Amino acid sequence: MRTLAPALLCLFAAACGGDFSNEDLEFLNALPQREDLAARLPSSKEVTGNGTETRKDALGLQLLGDLSELAGDTFKQGTQFNQSVDALLTLLEAIRSRQPTVREPHRRVWGPFSDKDRRGNDVRFVMERDADAFTYSLQYRPSGTGDDQWWTFLPGRFQANGGIRKGEGSVALDLKEARAHGFLLRDMALMDRLDIGYQTKALPTRVELAFTAVGRTQPGTRYTYRSVPNGPGEMVFRLADTDLVPGGLRETLDLTSRWAPDGRGMVSVDIVEGDAKGAKYTECWDISAHTTFIQRNWDWFNPPEGDPKSCPDFSELNP
Amino acid sequence: MSTVTQVGRALALLGALWASVAGAESVHRFALVAGNDEGGDGTRPLRYARDDARKMHDLLERLGGVADDDMRLLLDVGTPDFLAALGELEARARAAKARGERTALLVYYSGHAKDGALRLGNTGLPFETLKRRLADATTDIRIAILDSCRSGALTRTKGARKAPAFDIDSGVAREARGVVILTSSAADEDSQESDALGGSYFSHHLASGLLGDADRSGDGQVTLFEAYSHAYARTVADTADSSAGPQHPTFSYDLAGNGDLVLTDLRANAEGLLVPVLAPAGQYYFVTPGGRVVAELEKSQDQERRVALAPGTYRVKRRLTDRLRIGEVEVRRGRTTVLEETRLRDAPFSDDPVKGALALRGAWWSLGLAGGYQSFFDATTRQSLFLSVPLVGFEAELHDYFRRDWVWGVDVALGGKQAVLTLPTLSGPPYRYSMVNLGTSLIAEWPWERVVPFVGGRLAYLMMRRDFSDAAMPDQHFNMLSPGLVGGVRWQLTPRLNITTRGRAHYLQYNVDAQRSLGYWELAALVTYQP
Numbered sequence: 001m002r003t004l005a006p007a008l009l010c011l012f013a014a015a016c017g018g019d020f021s022n023e024d025l026e027f028l029n030a031l032p033q034r035e036d037l038a039a040r041l042p043s044s045k046e047v048t049g050n051g052t053e054t055r056k057d058a059l060g061l062q063l064l065g066d067l068s069e070l071a072g073d074t075f076k077q078g079t080q081f082n083q084s085v086d087a088l089l090t091l092l093e094a095i096r097s098r099q100p101t102v103r104e105p106h107r108r109v110w111g112p113f114s115d116k117d118r119r120g121n122d123v124r125f126v127m128e129r130d131a132d133a134f135t136y137s138l139q140y141r142p143s144g145t146g147d148d149q150w151w152t153f154l155p156g157r158f159q160a161n162g163g164i165r166k167g168e169g170s171v172a173l174d175l176k177e178a179r180a181h182g183f184l185l186r187d188m189a190l191m192d193r194l195d196i197g198y199q200t201k202a203l204p205t206r207v208e209l210a211f212t213a214v215g216r217t218q219p220g221t222r223y224t225y226r227s228v229p230n231g232p233g234e235m236v237f238r239l240a241d242t243d244l245v246p247g248g249l250r251e252t253l254d255l256t257s258r259w260a261p262d263g264r265g266m267v268s269v270d271i272v273e274g275d276a277k278g279a280k281y282t283e284c285w286d287i288s289a290h291t292t293f294i295q296r297n298w299d300w301f302n303p304p305e306g307d308p309k310s311c312p313d314f315s316e317l318n319p
Numbered sequence: 320m321s322t323v324t325q326v327g328r329a330l331a332l333l334g335a336l337w338a339s340v341a342g343a344e345s346v347h348r349f350a351l352v353a354g355n356d357e358g359g360d361g362t363r364p365l366r367y368a369r370d371d372a373r374k375m376h377d378l379l380e381r382l383g384g385v386a387d388d389d390m391r392l393l394l395d396v397g398t399p400d401f402l403a404a405l406g407e408l409e410a411r412a413r414a415a416k417a418r419g420e421r422t423a424l425l426v427y428y429s430g431h432a433k434d435g436a437l438r439l440g441n442t443g444l445p446f447e448t449l450k451r452r453l454a455d456a457t458t459d460i461r462i463a464i465l466d467s468c469r470s471g472a473l474t475r476t477k478g479a480r481k482a483p484a485f486d487i488d489s490g491v492a493r494e495a496r497g498v499v500i501l502t503s504s505a506a507d508e509d510s511q512e513s514d515a516l517g518g519s520y521f522s523h524h525l526a527s528g529l530l531g532d533a534d535r536s537g538d539g540q541v542t543l544f545e546a547y548s549h550a551y552a553r554t555v556a557d558t559a560d561s562s563a564g565p566q567h568p569t570f571s572y573d574l575a576g577n578g579d580l581v582l583t584d585l586r587a588n589a590e591g592l593l594v595p596v597l598a599p600a601g602q603y604y605f606v607t608p609g610g611r612v613v614a615e616l617e618k619s620q621d622q623e624r625r626v627a628l629a630p631g632t633y634r635v636k637r638r639l640t641d642r643l644r645i646g647e648v649e650v651r652r653g654r655t656t657v658l659e660e661t662r663l664r665d666a667p668f669s670d671d672p673v674k675g676a677l678a679l680r681g682a683w684w685s686l687g688l689a690g691g692y693q694s695f696f697d698a699t700t701r702q703s704l705f706l707s708v709p710l711v712g713f714e715a716e717l718h719d720y721f722r723r724d725w726v727w728g729v730d731v732a733l734g735g736k737q738a739v740l741t742l743p744t745l746s747g748p749p750y751r752y753s754m755v756n757l758g759t760s761l762i763a764e765w766p767w768e769r770v771v772p773f774v775g776g777r778l779a780y781l782m783m784r785r786d787f788s789d790a791a792m793p794d795q796h797f798n799m800l801s802p803g804l805v806g807g808v809r810w811q812l813t814p815r816l817n818i819t820t821r822g823r824a825h826y827l828q829y830n831v832d833a834q835r836s837l838g839y840w841e842l843a844a845l846v847t848y849q850p
Binding site for chain 2 (some may be wrong): 015016017018019020021022023024025028029030032096103152158162163164165234251
């Protein structure tokens with residue numbers, strides 16, 4: 001009895017503490033999640049199509065009732081979009097699964113940890129807060145070096161708007177800086193930087209991806225994804241240097257692809273540069289990805305094919 | 320002259336002291352009543368010394384003609400406080416005497432005595448010092464009643480006797496002066512306590528006698544002679560077969576004057592219980608709802624007896640050879656209740672209302688179910704961190720194990736509620752807040768008939784967590800030891816069933832976001848059962 005009581009006290013004392021923290025929750029709320037950044041793609045298996053190799057045919061020879069080639073394009077681009085943010089989200093999810101190592105007023109630090117994937121480097125994640133504004137960065141340094149050697153691979157910020165991950169933020173991957181510190185980035189060898197901007201405070205939510213190629217100072221490729229929860233989604237992207245029609249110029253296309261939760265969709269292709277500049281193509285498909293409506297603005301002899309009412313209502317994306 | 324005759328004369332003289340005390344209103348009475356369960360190093364704590372003092376205090380106030388301002392009740396105090404209170408009363412008595420009043424001072428002590436001194440906790444008061452103090456006092460009459468082991472050493476001087484009853488000389492009172500000392504045991508004897516009686520044998524029988532059992536003359540007054548001889552006889556009889564051997568009270572005197580010495584007036588406030596002439600003869604016991612015998616009464620045929628019970632409800636027991644006769648009576652303030660035999664019923668011995676059978680077991684357990692509420696004092700904390708929640712719990716308590724009226728308890732309680740998180744930059748996530756409260760407490764109780772107030776300390780181990788339904792929000796927990804205080808009141812519904820209301824105040828150190836000192840309170844109601 002005499003030894004039991006102290007032993008129990010020690011046991012309880014060792015079991016004291018925890019992670020019951022309101023501020024932790026607010027810090028974590030400032031980090032984007034997969035559902036915030038990833039595109040929710042059409043669910044139909046049929047939309048996989050054959051890909052962009054047949055786009056030339058698709059614009060000119062797409063027949064009403066055939067499987068929509070552009071629906072397949074939409075799914076493919078959406079998949080690429082998600083793959084682009086996947087690495088970044090995986091990093092953030094790893095952070096979310098751990099408790100902060102350091103809790104300070106308006107500051108949290110995870111780490112430093114020894115990076116198993118890049119031996120010889122320490123990694124840490126630092127978040128700071130100023131009222132409703134949060135900034136964060138994933139930083140590396142060579143193991144054994146001082147605090148002045150930390151460099152930022154992933155910077156981010158978030159302006160909270162009160163709700164569950166409601167606000168406006170941005171996050172980036174500084175691939176050029178990583179490469180300068182000796183990191184081998186096989187999957188992103190042609191990029192210097194990936195910037196992601198997003199807003200979730202109002203509907204439709206919006207995510208923008210901007211890819212800056214190696215040696216460029218400005219992003220060359222942009223994707224914009226907008227969506228309404230349990231509603232329609234939209235992907236807007238530009239394809240440059242595409243030989244769409246015979247002639248001396250190559251075309252630049254702006255594609256706006258939209259889809260409804262049930263799998264129906266609509267795509268608009270605007271040729272903004274090239275031999276066919278000014279041409280516009282619109283196509284709708286049903287839940288099995290078969291075209292139900294086609295309109296070509298350059299075909300003066302044939303009226304639009306199909307029923308335009310078969311196209312889904314996307315007014316939720318235009319508040 | 321035989322010893323008995325000498326004693327009789329002595330007590331007759333002694334009786335003269337108090338004749339004027341109780342019989343004549345011109346005597347101004349003062350009383351110092353002290354009880355101390357602790358005797359310091361080398362002694363084991365007593366169980367009932369304080370209770371004996373309380374009983375004597377109440378009895379003197381109610382029946383002994385001592386005004387509240389003229390009486391001091393000292394519980395568990397040391398010698399300096401004892402002597403200071405004695406000095407204060409002596410001063411008041413001197414002032415009364417200076418006004419021309421006759422004065423009397425009674426000192427009652429229940430507690431330890433060892434090596435020629437009263438042991439008040441870790442402090443001692445030599446017998447000789449007390450005797451000299453009493454001898455030097457200017458009070459006309461000084462009476463010391465000492466219920467402590469080997470207290471007979473105090474009377475081992477002139478006039479000391481270990482004697483049974485003696486004759487009384489009820490002559491006309493003269494203005495007597497002197498010192499009388501009664502002790503509960505001889506110089507080589509221990510004073511014994513009884514769980515069945517809830518007090519020491521000597522004090523119990525002295526008190527029972529003062530309530531009426533010692534009123535042999537039937538005049539409604541109990542004299543010192545009557546009370547002492549009654550307490551002597553009953554104490555010797557009750558302890559004759561004890562393992563410690565028989566205990567013999569003693570007395571000594573140093574008196575001038577004669578007359579009778581009345582200690583209590585059974586008709587002082589007209590309230591009590593009358594056992595009429597026609598009631599069957601026998602030994603009657605009057606038992607509190609808590610199972611303690613407060614008074615006994617030996618009634619013979621063709622005799623009316625009165626016992627000056629305080630207002631309250633009592634169970635009455637009369638023991639026959641093959642069964643009990645038991646019933647319940649209520650004594651109302653300022654009124655005399657007549658005990659009617661028709662209100663008693665036959666009962667087997669197993670239904671004995673005296674709790675002694677239980678108390679004799681020593682330590683005992685009780686089990687309880689609790690319902691309550693917990694809330695933190697800080698508004699922000701209880702709104703967004705540790706929420707206010709209802710509690711349900713189970714408790715087990717070990718009574719009278721470490722010492723009498725100490726209770727060691729263990730308890731567990733659960734609480735929880737659904738809530739929605741509301742923070743400056745994050746609002747809306749629903750979650751389940753839950754709390755487990757493990758605790759152990761050590762409390763001291765002060766039983767007062769059916770009501771038992773208590774206070775104590777408690778050490779709790781709190782386990783709090785919140786589980787979010789949104790998988791993106793991590794579930795969180797916090798565990799911490801939490802010291803606190805507890806207090807409340809227990810009501811004894813039946814000998815085995817109690818209802819308790821209780822409050823707790825606790826300290827909690829929160830150390831996740833920052834170091835913060837928090838406090839919380841709990842209120843609860845319990846139903847406890849003594850198996």
